[in-house]
Amino acid sequence: MKITLAALIPAVLAAGCMSPDSEHREYVKLFLNDPESAQFRSVEQSRRRALAWCGEVNAKNRMGGLAGFTRYVLVMPDADLKIKVKTEVEExxxxxxxxxxxxxxxxGKWSIWCR
Structure with missing residues (x-):
């Protein structure tokens, strides 16, 4: 069964009604085994690029236990590209x-985007 991005990110994303912080969290969840269990802390938008985010995420692993907080860097696509790929999670x-x-x-990415 194909999961569409629309099932994970509300349609308001395209309309720009979602805050940048909420939008970035939805993107991070795309990469997690159990997106509903995601916990975030120390989240900051990069000072170097508005579409880059840094933080820590904790979520359940495949065994069902929380994996522990892990630092991450997310660089999101620009607005025009997001609209083009909003239908498929893999895209x-x-x-x-x-x-x-x-x-x-x-x-290297942490030092570029997060410091």
Whole structure:
């Protein structure tokens, strides 16, 4: 069964009614095993680019236990691109760059976008 992005992000996203913080959290949830369990802390919008966000997220893993807070960097697509890819989760994930602590290149991205 295909899950559409519309099922995860309300239609108000395209209309611009969702706050930037809420919108970025919905994008982060696309990359989690259990999006409904997501807990956020230390979330900040990048000073270098409005569509880049830094923070920590905790969510349930495949075993059902909370994995612990992990730092992340999310660089969202620009507004024109978001409208084009809002129908499919996999397409949206291709255009949003999500990197977590421990992944290759994370520290470099954290130092660029989050400091």
């Amino acid at each position: 949206a994930k291709m255009f949003a760059e999500f990197t977590t602590e421990g992944q290759s290149g994370f520290e």
